[in-house]
Amino acid sequence: KSFIDVGPDSHFPIQNLPFGVFRPDSGSPARPGVAIGDHVLDLSAVASAGLFGGPILAGSDCFHQPNLNKFLALGRPAWREARTTLQKMLSSTEPVLRDNAELKKKSLFPMDKVEMVLPIAIGDYTDFFSSMHHAKNCGTMFRGPQDPIPQNWFHLPIAYHGRASSIVISGTNIIRPRGQGYPSGNSPPYFGPSLKLDFELEMAAVVGPGNELGKPIDVNNAADHIFGLVLMNDWSARDIQAWEYVPLGPFLGKSFGTTVSPWIVTLEALEAFACKAPEQEPKPLPYLAEKVSKNYDISLEVQIKPAGQKDSCIVTKSNFKNLYWTVTQQLAHHTINGCNLRPGDLLGTGTISGPEPESRGCLLELTWNGQNSLSLKGTSRKFLEDGDEVTITGLCKGDGYTVGFGACSGKVVPAPQ
Amino acid sequence: KSFIDVGPDSHFPIQNLPFGVFRPDSGSPARPGVAIGDHVLDLSAVASAGLFGGPILAGSDCFHQPNLNKFLALGRPAWREARTTLQKMLSSTEPVLRDNAELKKKSLFPMDKVEMVLPIAIGDYTDFFSSMHHAKNCGTMFRGPQDPIPQNWFHLPIAYHGRASSIVISGTNIIRPRGQGYPSGNSPPYFGPSLKLDFELEMAAVVGPGNELGKPIDVNNAADHIFGLVLMNDWSARDIQAWEYVPLGPFLGKSFGTTVSPWIVTLEALEAFACKAPEQEPKPLPYLAEKVSKNYDISLEVQIKPAGQKDSCIVTKSNFKNLYWTVTQQLAHHTINGCNLRPGDLLGTGTISGPEPESRGCLLELTWNGQNSLSLKGTSRKFLEDGDEVTITGLCKGDGYTVGFGACSGKVVPAPQ
Numbered sequence: 084k085s086f087i088d089v090g091p092d093s094h095f096p097i098q099n100l101p102f103g104v105f106r107p108d109s110g111s112p113a114r115p116g117v118a119i120g121d122h123v124l125d126l127s128a129v130a131s132a133g134l135f136g137g138p139i140l141a142g143s144d145c146f147h148q149p150n151l152n153k154f155l156a157l158g159r160p161a162w163r164e165a166r167t168t169l170q171k172m173l174s175s176t177e178p179v180l181r182d183n184a185e186l187k188k189k190s191l192f193p194m195d196k197v198e199m200v201l202p203i204a205i206g207d208y209t210d211f212f213s214s215m216h217h218a219k220n221c222g223t224m225f226r227g228p229q230d231p232i233p234q235n236w237f238h239l240p241i242a243y244h245g246r247a248s249s250i251v252i253s254g255t256n257i258i259r260p261r262g263q264g265y266p267s268g269n270s271p272p273y274f275g276p277s278l279k280l281d282f283e284l285e286m287a288a289v290v291g292p293g294n295e296l297g298k299p300i301d302v303n304n305a306a307d308h309i310f311g312l313v314l315m316n317d318w319s320a321r322d323i324q325a326w327e328y329v330p331l332g333p334f335l336g337k338s339f340g341t342t343v344s345p346w347i348v349t350l351e352a353l354e355a356f357a358c359k360a361p362e363q364e365p366k367p368l369p370y371l372a373e374k375v376s377k378n379y380d381i382s383l384e385v386q387i388k389p390a391g392q393k394d395s396c397i398v399t400k401s402n403f404k405n406l407y408w409t410v411t412q413q414l415a416h417h418t419i420n421g422c423n424l425r426p427g428d429l430l431g432t433g434t435i436s437g438p439e440p441e442s443r444g445c446l447l448e449l450t451w452n453g454q455n456s457l458s459l460k461g462t463s464r465k466f467l468e469d470g471d472e473v474t475i476t477g478l479c480k481g482d483g484y485t486v487g488f489g490a491c492s493g494k495v496v497p498a499p500q
Numbered sequence: 501k502s503f504i505d506v507g508p509d510s511h512f513p514i515q516n517l518p519f520g521v522f523r524p525d526s527g528s529p530a531r532p533g534v535a536i537g538d539h540v541l542d543l544s545a546v547a548s549a550g551l552f553g554g555p556i557l558a559g560s561d562c563f564h565q566p567n568l569n570k571f572l573a574l575g576r577p578a579w580r581e582a583r584t585t586l587q588k589m590l591s592s593t594e595p596v597l598r599d600n601a602e603l604k605k606k607s608l609f610p611m612d613k614v615e616m617v618l619p620i621a622i623g624d625y626t627d628f629f630s631s632m633h634h635a636k637n638c639g640t641m642f643r644g645p646q647d648p649i650p651q652n653w654f655h656l657p658i659a660y661h662g663r664a665s666s667i668v669i670s671g672t673n674i675i676r677p678r679g680q681g682y683p684s685g686n687s688p689p690y691f692g693p694s695l696k697l698d699f700e701l702e703m704a705a706v707v708g709p710g711n712e713l714g715k716p717i718d719v720n721n722a723a724d725h726i727f728g729l730v731l732m733n734d735w736s737a738r739d740i741q742a743w744e745y746v747p748l749g750p751f752l753g754k755s756f757g758t759t760v761s762p763w764i765v766t767l768e769a770l771e772a773f774a775c776k777a778p779e780q781e782p783k784p785l786p787y788l789a790e791k792v793s794k795n796y797d798i799s800l801e802v803q804i805k806p807a808g809q810k811d812s813c814i815v816t817k818s819n820f821k822n823l824y825w826t827v828t829q830q831l832a833h834h835t836i837n838g839c840n841l842r843p844g845d846l847l848g849t850g851t852i853s854g855p856e857p858e859s860r861g862c863l864l865e866l867t868w869n870g871q872n873s874l875s876l877k878g879t880s881r882k883f884l885e886d887g888d889e890v891t892i893t894g895l896c897k898g899d900g901y902t903v904g905f906g907a908c909s910g911k912v913v914p915a916p917q
């Protein structure tokens with residue numbers, strides 16, 4: 084379908100075309116690109132060559148920026164125009180790029196040679212709590228098996244503000260945080276490197292145009308404010324979190340690092356994998372009631388490569404469609420009080436656990452807060468150890484092609500002395 | 501002391517020189533300024549005239565920016581250099597500006613003619629919970645009189661991430677948020693305009709250079725990372741907050757708007773009003789133990805001008821020195837897990853309540869969650885009504901002069917239909 088080679092297992096066929104930001108080499112300026120097969124197409128080069136001829140993008144400098152925020156602010160008509168232009172340009176029957184050797188040389192880079200950077204400047208990052216299975220497991224552990232899920236959970240997509248400054252791109256090492264944990268008996272609280280470092284399997288929505296303060300976004304228009312999705316690992320220090328979070332929620336147990344995958348897969352590319360969201364009972368209030376309530380069938384997997392080992396082990400398999408609250412409901416809820424969203428804001432889904440024990444999205448659930456060990460080919464873990472590398476992958480299986488997210492990885496390195 | 505007239509009650513004598521960002525008129529670009537008496541001195545004009553001759557600022561374009569972030573990133577040596585230069589330039593014995601009529605015309609603007617804007621681009625906003633009296637009152641209301649303050653409170657400065665996008669400058673109307681409140685009995689949750697809109701009397705620290713991810717700031721160096729303080733009103737919708745905050749903390753009950761005062765008063769200007777912080781028992785862990793633990797004697801006052809009335813009523817009088825955890829402890833705690841702070845980040849103190857009933861910092865405490873009414877010259881309030889205007893002021897009384905913060909005001913306007 085494209086004149087560029089795309090292997091049968093590639094995450095990046097012409098049906099996908101996810102957006103990211105990269106440097107061709109570490110000295111050169113960051114610029115937007117799309118992934119195609121094993122290559123990255125430089126959108127600044129394509130724009131400079133005058134190949135974005137549509138009414139919105141022809142005069143725009145949105146691809147001559149070090150992040151995608153300006154493009155995101157333009158909204159869905161611009162996103163559609165870019166996708167249409169790029170799908171045409173990359174198709175095997177279209178000569179404009181295919182037969183222009185000089186432009187190909189200037190604009191196509193092997194993916195394994197470029198440096199990916201954070202694709203967006205994130206003004207605010209919000210993390211939701213939208214998997215019922217995750218809420219139930221955590222509630223059972225900490226509140227007991229009667230009524231494990233708080234009453235409010237079924238009425239609103241619970242969320243908290245996260246830390247924007249410490250969001251990092253896949254491949255960045257995660258420094259084990261130090262902090263306080265629960266005191267035992269009458270001694271002072273524990274202080275030192277976290278003893279319960281965890282991952283959280285999440286995805287996150289990247290916000291498009293956003294809204295003015297005081298002007299909520301209708302749930303039925305919310306999809307027009309979501310550019311696409313990324314994979315996210317919301318690293319969590321369970322001991323720090325458990326001690327600090329009453330009454331104002333998670334803080335230092337989360338803010339030491341959050342990893343996102345480099346490629347933003349657009350809602351257009353995901354549309355072929357849309358599926359019905361779960362029935363909600365009780366019925367949501369009118370401002371959360373959607374005419375069409377959509378999830379996406381995205382297979383998710385977490386692998387751990389234990390310190391010092393060569394092989395990775397799959398530790399969980401889940402799916403984006405396990406979410407109870409949709410991303411459009413999350414976004415509508417976020418703005419119902421008038422809160423303004425800005426282009427590039429990030430909305431995490433919360434840990435995406437499924438119904439089966441093998442589909443739990445974090446070690447807290449998988450080892451039941453360290454009560455059990457998870458065996459990993461010749462070793463085992465209750466929580467993460469220094470040197471462990473965690474990789475999240477996600478993909479949608481189409482008919483003869485795959486729309487994938489690539490990987491979201493991070494390796495744990497020791498706390499500072 | 502200055503050749504510019506400074507009235508005896510002015511908040512802005514030459515001893516203060518707080519930094520802000522303003523537009524001389526609404527069409528012109530925003531630029532940094534300092535307040536002196538009833539005037540604003542345009543720092544971009546002063547810089548263009550070559551009057552910042554010191555080693556750090558002479559070659560810098562930090563005052564040709566629409567916010568103070570670049571100046572904040574330069575750190576305390578640059579801040580000191582600017583203060584020294586400006587105090588000299590504005591002193592009555594210094595002719596360079598005093599006798600240059602053209603430059604005075606270009607650089608000095610009557611304060612009541614300019615438009616103040618947010619002085620910083622705020623990457624992340626954090627709100628602490630550092631007044632013991634506030635913690636105790638809230639705990640007593642919601643957890644009962646036995647052990648009203650959670651055990652962790654005495655070991656760490658509790659905080660949560662706030663919403664950066666909805667921070668607004670003093671004078672911006674606050675749109676009453678809509679949202680969900682507790683259901684009564686088996687009916688669905690309340691939905692509509694908040695019925696319990698409140699103010700919170702706070703101050704906030706503006707972060708200077710900040711730190712790299714993974715490199716905590718030592719508590720004894722923390723003051724070098726704090727440029728100064730502003731007044732802050734952390735508007736809160738108590739009904740929305742009460743229903744949503746378990747288990748992940750405040751979210752939409754806060755994120756509809758947070759007001760800050762336009763002038764950042766530097767720690768240098770506050771140094772004359774430093775006082776000893778309260779004894780802490782139990783002793784803080786070593787990473788929070790300061791060689792010198794400082795508060796500042798800043799008198800704080802909240803006035804409400806009820807809708808339709810001409811006069812304001814003082815509803816509380818408190819003091820910054822009522823804080824149990826110091827701002828330097830807050831900052832050190834914030835980074836102990838490796839979290840990175842960036843120039844312009846904002847650290848709210850939390851509601852600053854004092855020990856007396858008249859020094860409580862929000863209506864929740866003043867009316868005991870609406871159980872009592874607060875009488876306001878001919879009317880009364882349990883919570884804020886549409887049209888009410890809340891103004892926070894703060895000042896330090898020196899010997900014959902006042903170092904003040906000006907005002908932090910906002911008027912409540914009705915929720916959208």
Ligand SMILES: [Ca+2]
Pocket residue numbers: 210283285317431433434
């Ligand atoms: Ca999470």
Ligand SMILES: [Ca+2]
Pocket residue numbers: 627700702734848850851
């Ligand atoms: Ca507060």
Ligand SMILES: [Mg+2]
Pocket residue numbers: 316317318319337338339340341342
């Ligand atoms: Mg995180």
Ligand SMILES: [Mg+2]
Pocket residue numbers: 733734735736754755756757758759
């Ligand atoms: Mg607020």
Ligand code: NI
Pocket residue numbers: 206207208244245246247623624625661662663664
């Ligand atoms: Ni934030």
